[in-house]
Amino acid sequence: MKKILVSPHNPITGPRHLGHYLGSMKDLIDIQNDYECYVILDDMLASLMYPKERSKIINRTLFVVQDFINAGLDPKKSKIVLTSQLPQLYELIFLIGSVVDFDYCKTLHSSSFCGLLKHYQRRDLNLKFHPSTSEVVYPQIGIPCVTLGLQAEYFQGGEEITGYISTMEEIVDGYSSLNKTQFTKPKYVSSAMPFVKGLDGAYMIQGNGLLLSADEKEIRQKVSETKDLSIFGQWYSAFGEKNNSEKLLSLSEKAAKTEMANFLVDYLKPFRESKLTNGDLLDIIESSTKSAKNLLSETCESMREDFGLLNL
Amino acid sequence: MALQLTLDNLQTNYIKQLNSQKMAKSKNIKTETKKSGKSQINRQEKPKFERVKPLLKIPLEITRDMLPGANMVDENIIVFDNNLSTIKQDAE
Numbered sequence: 001m002k003k004i005l006v007s008p009h010n011p012i013t014g015p016r017h018l019g020h021y022l023g024s025m026k027d028l029i030d031i032q033n034d035y036e037c038y039v040i041l042d043d044m045l046a047s048l049m050y051p052k053e054r055s056k057i058i059n060r061t062l063f064v065v066q067d068f069i070n071a072g073l074d075p076k077k078s079k080i081v082l083t084s085q086l087p088q089l090y091e092l093i094f095l096i097g098s099v100v101d102f103d104y105c106k107t108l109h110s111s112s113f114c115g116l117l118k119h120y121q122r123r124d125l126n127l128k129f130h131p132s133t134s135e136v137v138y139p140q141i142g143i144p145c146v147t148l149g150l151q152a153e154y155f156q157g158g159e160e161i162t163g164y165i166s167t168m169e170e171i172v173d174g175y176s177s178l179n180k181t182q183f184t185k186p187k188y189v190s191s192a193m194p195f196v197k198g199l200d201g202a203y204m205i206q207g208n209g210l211l212l213s214a215d216e217k218e219i220r221q222k223v224s225e226t227k228d229l230s231i232f233g234q235w236y237s238a239f240g241e242k243n244n245s246e247k248l249l250s251l252s253e254k255a256a257k258t259e260m261a262n263f264l265v266d267y268l269k270p271f272r273e274s275k276l277t278n279g280d281l282l283d284i285i286e287s288s289t290k291s292a293k294n295l296l297s298e299t300c301e302s303m304r305e306d307f308g309l310l311n312l
Numbered sequence: 313m314a315l316q317l318t319l320d321n322l323q324t325n326y327i328k329q330l331n332s333q334k335m336a337k338s339k340n341i342k343t344e345t346k347k348s349g350k351s352q353i354n355r356q357e358k359p360k361f362e363r364v365k366p367l368l369k370i371p372l373e374i375t376r377d378m379l380p381g382a383n384m385v386d387e388n389i390i391v392f393d394n395n396l397s398t399i400k401q402d403a404e
Contacts (some may be wrong), residue, residue: 013364013386045384052367058352062359111381113389116372124368125388139383163380195376203376203391206364213361279355 004295005035005154005189006147008161012046012053014060015211016067019196019204022238023158027191029072031156037078038150038292039068044083045142048134049114051126065281067212070270079288083146086289088296092145093138095303099174100141108140108167144168148183149299150292155186159194179306181299193238197231199223210264212271219268223261229253232260239267 007028009020016025028037043061047054065080073080083089109115114127114135122129144167147155155165165188172183198208199222210222226232229248236245244263248256301311366387373390374382385391 010384010386014362015364050367056362059360060362060364062353063361066359108381111378113372113382113384116374116378116382118370121368121370121372121388143383158385159376160379160383160385163383203385205385205387205389207366207387211363274358276358277355278353278357278359281359282353282355 002034002036003154004038004150004152005031005156006038006040006150006152006186007156008040008042008143008147008164009064009157010045011041011043011057011061011064012050013206014056014063015206015213016064016071017204017206017209017211018235019198019209020067020158021071021212022191022193022196022235023204024156024191025068025071025073026238027189028156031189032074032078035154037073037156038152038288039073039078039080040083040143040146041065041080042083042143045139047084048138049125049127062278062281065284066274066276067271069276069281069284070274071212072270075284075288079291080284081288081292082285083142085285086146086292086296088293088300089142089146089149091300092149092296092303093141095300095307096141096145096148096171096175097137099178100171104170105136105140108163109136112139114139140167141171144171146296147186148172149296151184151295151299152186153184154189156189156191158191162188179303181302181306193234196238197234199226199231201228201231212268213274214268215272216265219264220261223257223264226257229256232256235260236263239263 007024009024028039031037041061041064043057046057046061050057061082068080069075109131114122114131117125117127119129127135143161144164147164148168148171155161155168165186169185172185176182196204198204199210200208202208210219214222233245233248236242236248241263244259247259251259304311364387368388371388371390373392375392375394377394379385379391382389
């Protein structure tokens with residue numbers, strides 16, 4: 001039986017860009033046959049952190065599912081699950097929460113995205129002046145709880161998720177010393193390129209990046225606007241195109257840009273020509289959710305016994 | 313004996329009533345969920361492409377070493393290499 005690997009993602013920005021792809025998605029696709037992979041799209045986190053964007057979360061989440069499939073994730077082997085569809089997760093959070101110190105959670109919150117926001121930034125997002133209980137608790141232990149609940153042994157993604165590793169270790173130590181249920185501490189599976197530079201040389205986000213589903217014209221235009229060609233070298237390396245990376249040094253600026261644009265236009269073709277409908281994507285989510293729910297229920301049952309509660 | 317029978321009847325009727333209420337309730341919830349699910353998503357359409365804009369008027373500025381604590385990166389965050397002097401945002 002293959003070991004379980006969890007790869008968490010935030011769907012709030014919808015269409016994925018090269019930073020998402022090279023920083024995490026590509027590596028996951030490359031290793032999907034070695035593990036039983038669960039891609040966790042944390043739409044609950046998106047809803048809690050961005051109340052202003054709630055009407056857009058479903059469409060953006062489906063777009064992310066589409067990008068994963070077009071990137072090569074095999075839905076027959078790997079699972080794509082939304083946190084909002086896992087009622088067992090919220091029981092887990094409640095039970096696991098009993099071994100997480102509130103002050104520890106508050107400290108984690110203070111260095112998290114929401115905790116770092118100034119009052120005027122919270123207002124921009126429609127977040128209340130004071131953080132809610134959900135805001136303090138869920139973003140810190142939601143992903144750790146689903147990972148432990150799925151009995152994952154591996155945890156994969158970009159460097160922004162590495163903080164969860166120590167949270168999971170803290171939970172496992174706290175819970176296992178007091179209870180019969182024993183959790184495994186998941187090992188972090190790093191990406192080959194966890195820090196991907198955008199077209200302006202800064203950390204890639206949508207604004208300075210290139211969307212996987214961008215049309216040919218946009219790809220060529222954005223590549224032509226790049227000022228620092230060393231970024232192409234980083235991208236080629238992340239794509240595993242060592243030869244192109246070395247060749248780059250011998251090319252003129254114009255030729256290097258044309259070469260990179262041609263490469264991207266060709267490589268990203270499956271994203272532009274997607275034929276998947278919402279129905280197809282919902283079916284993929286539905287079948288994935290069943291197996292995730294089974295695993296989480298198994299964990300919940302064991303924990304209910306720890307708590308002296310009935311399992312019907 | 314007659315009193316026992318009446319009590320039994322009462323209990324049976326009460327349980328029947330409870331069950332029918334339960335059934336009616338779950339039916340209502342199911343119908344509502346189905347309705348809202350349909351209105352939320354058109355299964356025949358493809359997901360709509362959207363270029364997401366930053367929501368913050370002044371973006372959150374962090375350094376790369378703060379990423380594991382932040383747990384996420386998106387349009388509202390600017391990530392600088394580990395050089396604090398580049399962060400212009402004042403401490404509150």
